[in-house]
Amino acid sequence: MLEIKKLHKSYAIGDSSLHVLKGIDLSVAQGEMVAIMGSSGSGKSTLLNIIGMLDEADEGDYILDDVPIKNLTEKKAAIYRNKFLGFIFQSFNLINYKNALENVGLPLYYQGLKRKERQEKARFHLKKVGLLDWATHLPSELSGGQKQRVAIARALASDPKLLLADEPTGALDTTTSYDIMAFLQQLNDEGKTILIVTHEEDIAAMCKRIVRLRDGVIMEDKKVTQVRAETHV
Amino acid sequence: MIKFLFDRDTWQEVYDSMSKNKLRTGITMVGVWWGILLLIALLGAARGMENSFNRAFGDFATNSVFVWGQSTSKPFKGFQEGRRVSLKLSHAKKIEDNVEGIEFVVPRNRNQALVVRNFLSGSYSVNGDFPLLDKVQKKKLLKGRFINQNDIDANKKVAVISEDIYKQLFEKDELAIGQYIQMNSINFTIIGVSQTENANMGPSSDIHIPFTTFQQIYNQGDTIGWLMITGKPEYSIKQIEEDAKLLLRNLNKIHPEDKRAFGSFNLGKEFAKITGFLTGMQFLTWFVGISTLIAGVFAIGNILLITVKERTKEIGVRRALGATPFEIKRQIVVEAVFLTLIAGLLGIISGGWILIAIDQAWGQGDDATLVNASVSITVVFIALLILVVLGTLIGLIPAFKATSIKPIEALREE
Numbered sequence: 001m002l003e004i005k006k007l008h009k010s011y012a013i014g015d016s017s018l019h020v021l022k023g024i025d026l027s028v029a030q031g032e033m034v035a036i037m038g039s040s041g042s043g044k045s046t047l048l049n050i051i052g053m054l055d056e057a058d059e060g061d062y063i064l065d066d067v068p069i070k071n072l073t074e075k076k077a078a079i080y081r082n083k084f085l086g087f088i089f090q091s092f093n094l095i096n097y098k099n100a101l102e103n104v105g106l107p108l109y110y111q112g113l114k115r116k117e118r119q120e121k122a123r124f125h126l127k128k129v130g131l132l133d134w135a136t137h138l139p140s141e142l143s144g145g146q147k148q149r150v151a152i153a154r155a156l157a158s159d160p161k162l163l164l165a166d167e168p169t170g171a172l173d174t175t176t177s178y179d180i181m182a183f184l185q186q187l188n189d190e191g192k193t194i195l196i197v198t199h200e201e202d203i204a205a206m207c208k209r210i211v212r213l214r215d216g217v218i219m220e221d222k223k224v225t226q227v228r229a230e231t232h233v
Numbered sequence: 234m235i236k237f238l239f240d241r242d243t244w245q246e247v248y249d250s251m252s253k254n255k256l257r258t259g260i261t262m263v264g265v266w267w268g269i270l271l272l273i274a275l276l277g278a279a280r281g282m283e284n285s286f287n288r289a290f291g292d293f294a295t296n297s298v299f300v301w302g303q304s305t306s307k308p309f310k311g312f313q314e315g316r317r318v319s320l321k322l323s324h325a326k327k328i329e330d331n332v333e334g335i336e337f338v339v340p341r342n343r344n345q346a347l348v349v350r351n352f353l354s355g356s357y358s359v360n361g362d363f364p365l366l367d368k369v370q371k372k373k374l375l376k377g378r379f380i381n382q383n384d385i386d387a388n389k390k391v392a393v394i395s396e397d398i399y400k401q402l403f404e405k406d407e408l409a410i411g412q413y414i415q416m417n418s419i420n421f422t423i424i425g426v427s428q429t430e431n432a433n434m435g436p437s438s439d440i441h442i443p444f445t446t447f448q449q450i451y452n453q454g455d456t457i458g459w460l461m462i463t464g465k466p467e468y469s470i471k472q473i474e475e476d477a478k479l480l481l482r483n484l485n486k487i488h489p490e491d492k493r494a495f496g497s498f499n500l501g502k503e504f505a506k507i508t509g510f511l512t513g514m515q516f517l518t519w520f521v522g523i524s525t526l527i528a529g530v531f532a533i534g535n536i537l538l539i540t541v542k543e544r545t546k547e548i549g550v551r552r553a554l555g556a557t558p559f560e561i562k563r564q565i566v567v568e569a570v571f572l573t574l575i576a577g578l579l580g581i582i583s584g585g586w587i588l589i590a591i592d593q594a595w596g597q598g599d600d601a602t603l604v605n606a607s608v609s610i611t612v613v614f615i616a617l618l619i620l621v622v623l624g625t626l627i628g629l630i631p632a633f634k635a636t637s638i639k640p641i642e643a644l645r646e647e
Binding site: 049052054055074075078079081082083087089093094095097098106107109110111115154158 | 241242249250253546547549550551552553554555556557558559560636639640641644
C-alpha cells in the first residue's frame with residue numbers, strides 16, 4: 001500500500017546543503033507494523049515527515065494506496081493527510097484548551113462532519129482507547145499515558161489507512177510505553193498498517209519488521225518475530 | 234461561507250481560543266474600545282460646541298453688516314475734514330434700491346432713557362424700530378406681539394420690553410400687557426415681552442418702540458442711528474458692505490477713499506471666522522479620532538501576530554490533522570473581526586454614555602457650552618466598518634504568516 005522509490009531529500013543549511021536521504025527504497029504492505037530505527041541524524045524523522053506529507057521529497061516517487069503523492073498543493077496535502085494518515089507524536093500535541101472528546105473530534109471537524117456525528121464517532125474511539133470516562137477532561141488533567149491514548153484515538157478518528165507514530169513512547173516510562181505498544185499491537189492485529197519511528201530496541205522488537213537507517217540510506221530491512229507487549233506488562 | 238458563520242463549532246473555536254487567553258483578548262479589546270470611544274466623545278463634543286455657536290447666532294441673520302456714521306477724515310468738494318456724518322432715512326431706501334444682493338435694510342435708532350413704573354425705575358436702551366427688525370433678528374415673544382406697521386403709521390406710544398426689564402419692573406406673574414411705563418414723562422402701553430436673545434451676552438435691557446414714535450419724542454427728524462443690512466445668502470456680505478459704504482459716501486459728498494466716515498461691524502465676517510474655527514476643530518477631531526482608530530487596529534494586528542506565534546504548534550497540529558491553510562486563515566480572521574466588532578460595539582455604547590454625561594454636565598440650560606453633543610449614527614457605523622475591514626486586513630498578515638510555516642517546522646518547535 002506504500003511504495004517509495006529512490007527518494008532523495010536535502011536541506012539547505014546556509015550556503016551548503018545537507019543530503020539527508022540518499023535514495024530510499026521502501027515498500028510496506030497492508031497490515032504491516034514497521035519500526036524505523038536509526039540514530040539522530042540518520043534521516044528517520046525526515047522520512048516520516050515525507051511519508052506524512054508534512055514535507056516533500058526532492059526526487060523519487062512516493063505512492064500511497066495507489067495515489068502518487070507529488071507536487072501537492074497545501075490544500076490537497078491537508079485533505080490527503082486527513083483522509084489517509086493518522087499521526088501520533090512523541091509530545092502528544094493535544095490542544096490544551098480542548099477536552100479529550102473535542103481533541104479526538106478535531107480531524108472529523110476538518111472532514112466537515114456534523115457536530116452530532118462527530119461527537120458520536122469521537123466517543124466511539126475514546127471508548128476504544130478506554131478513556132470514555134475522561135471525555136470532558138482537559139489534557140492537563142490526564143497522565144502521560146492517557147494523553148497518548150487520547151492522541152491515538154484522535155489519530156484513529158478519521159479511520160486512516162496508515163498510522164504514523166513518531167517516537168510514541170519517547171516521553172513515557174517503561175510500563176506506560178509497553179501499555180501503549182500493546183494497544184498499537186492490538187490495532188495492528190485488527191488490520192491497521194502502522195509505522196513507528198523509534199530508537200529504542202525493545203520498542204522496535206515489538207513490531208513485525210525493522211528498517212534501520214544510517215546516514216540517509218537503509219542499512220538493514222528485516223522481518224522479526226514480534227514480541228508481544230502484554231508479556232512485559 | 235454563510236454556513237460557516239452560522240456554525241456553532243466556528244464560534245466554539247473562537248470562544249475557546251479567546252477565553253483561553255483572557256489577558257491578550259482583553260488588551261486588544263481595550264485598544265479598539267478606546268479608539269471608538271475617543272472618536273465618539275470627540276466628535277460629539279465638537280458637534281456640541283458647533284451647536285452652541287449656532288444657537289448663539291441662531292436668531293440672527295448672520296449674513297449681516299451694521300453701518301453707522303462717524304466723522305470724515307479727508308476734505309472733499311470744499312468740505313473740511315472732521316465733518317460729522319449722520320445717516321438719513323432716505324439712505325436706507327437708496328441702498329436697498331442700488332446695492333446688489335440686498336435682502337433687508339433696517340434703519341434703527343437708540344437712546345438711553347429712564348423708565349419709570351409706579352415706584353420702580355431703571356435706565357434702559359430705547360430702540361426705535363420697524364417691524365422688519367423681526368426678520369433680521371428674530372424676536373421671540375413670551376407674551377403679546379412685536380411692533381407692527383399700524384404702530385408705525387399712527388406713531389403709537391407702545392413698547393415691547395425685554396424679559397429682564399419685566400422682571401425688574403413687575404412682580405412675579407404680574408400681567409404686563411396693557412400696563413403703562415413712563416419714558417421721558419410719556420406713558421407707553423406695553424404690547425409685548427421679548428425673550429432674552431442670548432444668555433451668553435448677559436441680561437438684555439432693550440425696549441423697542443415704533444420708529445416713528447422715537448423720531449417724534451427725540452425730535453430726530455430723518456436722522457437714524459445705524460443701519461442693519463442683510464444680504465441674500467448667495468451674495469458676499471463683504472462686497473455688500475463695500476458697495477453700501479461707497480454709495481453712502483457718494484450721497485454724503487465724502488471722499489470715495491475716506492475709510493473713517495462710516496463705521497461698520499460685519500457680522501458675516503465674524504461668523505465666518507467662527508465657522509472656520511469650527512471647521513478646523515472638526516478636522517482636528519477627525520484626525521485625532523482616526524489616528525486613535527488606526528492605533529487600535531495596529532494593536533489588534535500586533536496581538537494577533539503574537540497569538541499566531543504562540544499558537545504555531547497548535548496550528549501545526551491542526552494542519553497535520555487535515556486543516557487546510559484556508560481553514561486556518563479563516564479562523565484567525567474570524568477571530569480578528571469578532572474581537573474588533575465586539576470591542577467596537579462596546580466602544581459605541583460607552584461613547585454614548587460619555588455623550589450623555591457631557592450633556593448632563595455642560596449641555597443643560599440656555600447658556601450651555603455644549604449643546605446637544607451627539608454623533609451621527611452613520612458616521613459611527615462607518616467608523617466601525619472601517620475598523621472591521623482594517624482589522625480583517627491586519628488579521629490577514631499573521632494568518633498568512635501562520636500558514637507559510639510548514640507544519641513540520643511548526644511541530645518541531647518546542
